[in-house]
């Protein structure tokens with residue numbers, strides 16, 4: 001059994017970044033590319049007040065510069081997470097979930113997680129979003145809605 | 148149709164105004180039709196490290212237990228035990244980071260027994276059961292050189308001092324409280340407190356929160372002089388191991404053959420686990436013991452009743468450690484006392500739109516289970532205490548120096564002090580009449 005976050009319950013409270021027994025946290029933002037709108041104005045990428053949509057650090061929501069984007073074609077961008085930089089604060093997730101498609105979400109990364117018998121984040125998660133999963137299905141990924 | 152930037156700004160504004168709850172599966176911005184042939188990649192999902200290791204860990208645990216039993220019972224080699232201790236500390240401690248360990252696994256098993264929805268993997272059951280089985284066969288060989296928590300303490304215990312037996316026994320009673328308390332809290336879903344307050348796991352991970360690091364460092368510092376304080380005064384699993392070790396098929400003994408009462412081992416055990424020879428009790432003291440025994444036997448139900456009542460009385464406090472109960476109390480408090488600051492959890496609860504009545508109902512049900520569970524736990528602790536008192540009234544005589552099977556960690560330290568050779572021959576200097584009378 002391994003720990004995982006149910007992305008539908010997570011409220012991006014910020015505890016994931018601070019409560020993990022590891023520093024940086026084993027929780028990272030992940031991207032369900034198939035659900036992403038590939039928007040030029042990404043609600044997870046830019047600060048809410050930003051008017052100039054360029055990649056300057058002062059415009060970015062991510063405090064560690066972990067969310068990166070790559071131009072695909074006008075007006076679309078691909079957003080990826082530099083996992084070693086991400087510390088799971090969920091700021092981008094909040095932006096994306098509140099205003100966008102919700103394709104960015106937090107997951108326990110099992111290449112890092114040491115699988116504590118009692119996950120220290122689970123214990124402090126205000127939304128009760130942590131669940132135990134069989135090790136053969138360790139992720140709860142968002143998928144393309146079947147319309 | 149492709150939404151362009153102004154549309155999105157508009158969407159942002161309206162969404163911000165409405166703070167709409169995002170329903171999963173809803174696409175505010177549909178996936179574009181890419182003209183450049185781009186297809187979105189899959190979400191990277193690295194497999195758990197833990198998975199493949201679990202079976203190997205069980206095998207390593209079994210092997211280490213057998214090796215420990217062989218080193219202690221056959222080879223009687225302290226050096227071998229030290230090497231095994233170091234190896235297990237390196238593997239189970241620093242390499243595998245100490246999770247899940249047999250000590251913590253008792254909570255998984257307890258919760259699994261009470262809550263049918265909580266799956267306990269076979270490997271965790273194996274971790275729980277194998278050291279217990281080993282204790283039933285060979286004594287606490289798990290503690291001797293396999294347990295990483297014991298190992299880290301054992302290696303720092305360089306200058307052990309003897310502490311008075313009554314103090315050691317009184318502190319040792321803490322383990323029972325910890326055992327019963329953690330089983331209660333784990334099985335009723337309040338959390339795994341043994342893991343939460345594991346003092347050494349932060350060292351194994353070389354990462355952790357400051358209070359736990361300080362607690363662990365403090366224990367290690369104390370442990371230089373008072374050997375293995377966690378094992379002797381806190382470890383809940385050690386209680387179970389001790390119970391089974393009492394019945395063990397083979398158990399480590401100070402002497403390889405026949406004790407000659409030379410007294411050399413008297414101060415060799417840093418854990419106060421060697422029992423000294425005692426003359427058989429006199430007729431008068433036997434009579435006194437019998438009367439005390441009967442008196443305590445009559446008192447036992449009273450004691451158990453008091454324990455149950457104490458447990459019941461502390462159940463509101465214990466129940467408060469369950470997050471559902473805590474949340475329900477917080478919500479009630481916020482309603483009753485205006486101006487109570489809300490918590491992350493109460494905000495999250497309100498935002499989730501769940502019914503308050505259902506929450507209170509669930510909390511009440513949990514509170515009820517805590518009332519029953521705490522009373523049972525209190526009664527059980529009182530029973531243990533009563534049995535201990537009863538045992539104190541019967542002190543049988545003992546001819547030789549013997550290990551206390553419940554407390555002996557089979558560390559093999561005392562073996563070195565015994566001059567008797569494995570074949571039973573005694574070095575000549577210990578055969579002088581003077582020495583023999585000295586040892587009675």
Ligand code: SF4
Pocket residue numbers: 005009010011012013014015016090106121124125126127128129130
């Ligand atoms: S602690 Fe829970 S609610 Fe907070 S960010 Fe992590 S999963 Fe989300």
Ligand code: SF4
Pocket residue numbers: 003019020021022025026027108112113114115116118119120121122
């Ligand atoms: S199980 Fe432990 S390492 Fe993994 S996310 Fe939780 S606290 Fe972090």
Ligand code: SF4
Pocket residue numbers: 028029061062063064065066067081085086087088089090091092093
């Ligand atoms: S905003 Fe936070 S969660 Fe998102 S990528 Fe940056 S560090 Fe990770």
Ligand code: SF4
Pocket residue numbers: 250289290291294295296297298377378379382383384385
């Ligand atoms: S008493 Fe507990 S902590 Fe100490 S060695 Fe035994 S199982 Fe490990």
